[in-house]
Amino acid sequence: MASESSYYVPEQSRLPIFATVGLGLTAYGAANWVNGNSSYLFMLGSIVLAGVLWAWFGQVIKENMAGLNSDQLKKSYVWGMGWFIFSEVMFFAAFFGALFYIRTFALPWLGGEGDKGSTNMLWQGFEATWPLMTTPDAAVNGDAAKIAGPNAIIDPWHLPLINTILLLASSVTVHFAHVFLKKDNRKAFNWWLFATIALGVAFLFFQVEEYLEAYQELGLTLESGIYGTTFFMLTGFHGAHVTLGTIMLLVMWCRSVFAGHFKKDDHFGFEAASWYWHFVDVVWVGLFIFVYVLGS
Amino acid sequence: MAHGPQPGFKRWLYTTNHKDIGTMYLWFSFAMFFLGGIMALVIRAELFQPGLQIVEPEFFNQMTTMHGLIMVFGAVMPAFVGLANWMVPMMIGAPDMALPRMNNWSFWILPFAFAMLVSTLFMEGGAPNFGWTFYAPLSTEYAPPSVTFFIFAVHIMGASSIMGAINIVATILNMRAPGMTLMKMPLFVWTWLITAYLLIAVMPVLAGVVTMMLMDIHFGTSFFSAAGGGDPVLFQHVFWFFGHPEVYIMILPAFGIVSAIIPTFARKPLFGYSSMVYATSSIAFLSFIVWAHHMFTVGMPIAGELFFMYATMLIAVPTGVKVFNWVTTMFRGSMTFETPMLFSIAFVILFTIGGFSGLMLAIAPADFQYHDTYFVVAHFHYVLVPGAIFSITAGVYYWLPKWTGNMYNETMGKVHFWLSFIGLNVTFFPMHFVGLAGMPRRIPDYALQFADFNLIASCGAFLFGASQLVFLFNILRTINGGKKATAEVWEDADGLEWTVPSPAPYHTFATPPVVK
Incomplete structure (x- = not known):
């Protein structure tokens, strides 16, 4: 491989240390904020971090366009993105694992079933059901309970079904965008990518609708016991990832439309964003099955 | 590529050089090793004799917590990443x-994360x-307010680890010289x-579990609260x-170092x-299906106890292959x-x-006796x-001549070894006995019957701690001079790192060597 003698090792760079300052301020500021103090540090940190990442990606794009990136270096980015997505998979696995553990083991035990059912002594009268409409607290303390269950839950066959169709469709459209990019059909690429972004935004819109319904009409909140906890944490982190994915795709769209970036055989930025998009889609399918359908 | 290091502190802030970054990781780890070590000595000083002498129980608990966190996340892990940076x-x-x-970013997150973690001592x-x-x-529910800072510190440490790990995977899979299968x-x-x-695979799970804590503490979720239908045991599983x-993660690279030195x-x-490679892979696979052996006494169905007991014992097989x-x-x-x-x-x-x-602890019925002792x-x-x-120390002595171009002082190295060896055994061997006799861990005071062994252990701890100063001194002396090292350094060492001069030039293998 001829490229191996020219692996591009960048010169010294200010980006990482500034990114560290941004991330450090964000983390420290977030802790400060959550603990009831001001949010300024968090805001400042987020702006610094976002700005540095903007500059950093810009730098990488410039280097690629200047021809500094060998095939081998591009492969490093491919490995990097692939394993980053795997790490995200494991993050969701923790929350899915929590859901399965609660439903399969912890709740039935609390309800008096099986090997460890003796814990029911502490919550007499509690019955394990899923979705959990009456928490152990509510079963014992009635109206005085601090953690009461929800009044109703989201029906999977309305908004969630629409969202499933939207997101599955968006995986198809982003694939078509890729196909047209490889055929060097810029116009079709832009339109298909635009369609994907629109589907992503529509998904987020319905997700917000769903949350409003849950909070305002169903009494389904983060504080409504373990059902609301797992429901909002899983769908919420997914929604955050859809938001990030939509931003990624939007950036790719802007790069294509306004800056004419990407070549038919050199467009890993777009490809990475599309991988990420497929990943959030797969997570959604898992959510639809395990949280919405099997959870109702 | 042709440039050497810049003078001044900017070299360290802006560097993209794996040797510079490796050096920073190693010094950071060494600093954390001493900080965590001082906390260990506070613990051992308090336990020198029964009764409360030096610290309040509340502070004692902070010391055991911070000692563990700093040693695991601040000393051991960054040391291995530093060695990987230098050597891989x-x-x-x-x-x-x-x-x-990204390599530079992975490193510099750590001082920030640990500054945040250590600052909780003053909150x-x-x-x-x-x-x-x-x-x-x-x-x-019962945590001090500083737990929020702990949570976010863990988050950014995790980000650092994930980026570092991705970098290492990409390097190994993508950057090998031709012929290096x-x-x-x-x-x-x-x-x-x-x-x-x-x-x-697992740092994101850690991020997940601290996120669940954050939500339970501040946003009213019920992950770990039975009142809402959750389960504190869920925490332990995740x-x-x-x-x-x-x-x-803290021992596999050690296997690699020892396999180079012996x-x-x-x-x-x-x-x-090849059996070493397969044994390492098997250990890694098994590590995912044994976690609940830490929780035998918490209340699991008998099938769970048995599964995790036998799976844990299986680990002895590949480990035995290695030994x-x-x-x-x-x-x-x-x-x-x-x-x-x-x-080694x-x-x-x-x-x-x-x-x-560990094998003894793996036996579920026996563990009911040993647990938390x-x-x-x-x-x-x-x-x-x-x-x-010890493997990190061995690796530092082994590669220090390659890094600095000078031989370390062998006599001082041997003194360091024997003092450490004696110190650690005097510290930790008696703990087996007090543990089997029933002394619980994480307590600032204990029954009189445990007094003798605790006194011995505390003496050993101070010996071990002091002997690390010999290590520090030896390293500083080697950096500043000493007998010049050859490129091979050791008589019969195998590997590409011994084909470049000592000290290794700022950039090595700009043109990849061909491996036969």
């Missing part, structure tokens, strides 16, 4: 790490006091590749799903190279006993002791101190 590119004939700027309500395993509800890679590279996968692979000083190739291979490598070798070799041999013997006590403390300190720490 040189061992595989690569010009640098695959993603050099209202004190530092985290719930043990390094931060079990809920101690770490949620996977099964020709030095074992240190192999063990780090597998470790990196473990990191990518934590140990991270925690057990984490244990191997053949050099036995003057024989490593016995059973067998190290011993067989030494068998009938022309052995010499330079400092790295002394630390001690590693093999003492790590095996730690492994055997000093026997557990003895066990994991035997795998971490003469395991992880």
Whole structure:
């Protein structure tokens, strides 16, 4: 491989240390904020971090366009993105694992079933059901309970079904965008990518609708016991990832439309964003099955 | 590529060089080792005799917590990443790490994260006091306000680890010199590749569990609250799903270091190279299905107890393969006993002791007796101190001449070894006895019957701590001078890192070597 003698090792760079300052301020500021103090540090940190990442990606794009990136270096980015997505998979696995553990083991035990059912002594009268409409607290303390269950839950066959169709469709459209990019059909690429972004935004819109319904009409909140906890944490982190994915795709769209970036055989930025998009889609399918359908 | 390092502090802030970054990781780790060590000495000073002498119980709990967190996340893990940074590119004939700027970012997050963590000591309500395993509800309902800072510190440490691990995977898979096939890679590279996968798989789970804590504490969720239908035991499952692979993250690279050193000083190739690779992979796989052996007494169905007991015992098989291979490598070798070799041999013997006590703890019915006693403390300190720490020390002595161009002082190295060896055994061996006799861990005071062994252990701890100053002094002296080292450094060392001059030039293998 001829490229191996020219692996591009960048010169010294200010980006990482500034990114560290941004991330450090964000983390420290977030802790400060959550603990009831001001949010300024968090805001400042987020702006610094976002700005540095903007500059950093810009730098990488410039280097690629200047021809500094060998095939081998591009492969490093491919490995990097692939394993980053795997790490995200494991993050969701923790929350899915929590859901399965609660439903399969912890709740039935609390309800008096099986090997460890003796814990029911502490919550007499509690019955394990899923979705959990009456928490152990509510079963014992009635109206005085601090953690009461929800009044109703989201029906999977309305908004969630629409969202499933939207997101599955968006995986198809982003694939078509890729196909047209490889055929060097810029116009079709832009339109298909635009369609994907629109589907992503529509998904987020319905997700917000769903949350409003849950909070305002169903009494389904983060504080409504373990059902609301797992429901909002899983769908919420997914929604955050859809938001990030939509931003990624939007950036790719802007790069294509306004800056004419990407070549038919050199467009890993777009490809990475599309991988990420497929990943959030797969997570959604898992959510639809395990949280919405099997959870109702 | 042609440029050398810039003068001044900017070199360290802006660097993209794997050697600079490796050096920073190693110094950071060493600093954290001393900080965590001082906390250990506070603990041992308090336990020198029964009764409360020096610190309040509340502060004692903060010390055990911070000692554990700092040693695991601040000392051991960054030391291995530092060694990987220095050695992996040189061992595989690569010009640098695959993603050099991200490499710098991974490092610099750490000082920020630990500044944040250590700053909790000065906060209202004190530092985290719930043990390094931060079990809920101690770490949620009953935690000091500083737990929020702990949570976000863990988040960014995790980000650093994931980026570092991705970098190592990309480097190893993508940057090997022509001819360097996977099964020709030095074992240190192999063990780090597998470790990196473990990191990518479990650091996000750690992020998940601290996020659940954050939500329970501040946003009213019920993950770990039975009142809302959750379960505090859920915390332990998610934590140990991270925690057990984490244990191997701290020992697999150690296996790699020892597998490099023993053949050099036995003057024989490593016995059973491919079985070493497969054994390491098996250990990594098993690490994902044994986590609940940390929770035998918490209340699991009998099927769970049995599954996790037998799965845990299985780990002894690949580990036994490794110990067998190290011993067989030494068998009938022309052995010499330079400092790295002394630390490596001690590693093999003492790590095996730690492994055997682990096997004892793996027996679920017996664990009901040992659980949360000093026997557990003895066990994991035997795998971490003469395991992880000794291998890191051995690696530093082994490669220091390559890094600095100077030989370290052998006599001082041997003094360091023997003082450490004696110190650690005096510290941790008696803990087996007090543990079996029933002394619980994480307590500032204890029954009189445990007094003698605790006194001995505390003496050993101060000896061990003091002997690390010899190490520090030896390193500083070697950096500043000493006998010049040759490129090979050691008589019969194998590997690409010994083909470049000592000290290794700022950039190595800009043109990849060809490996036959």
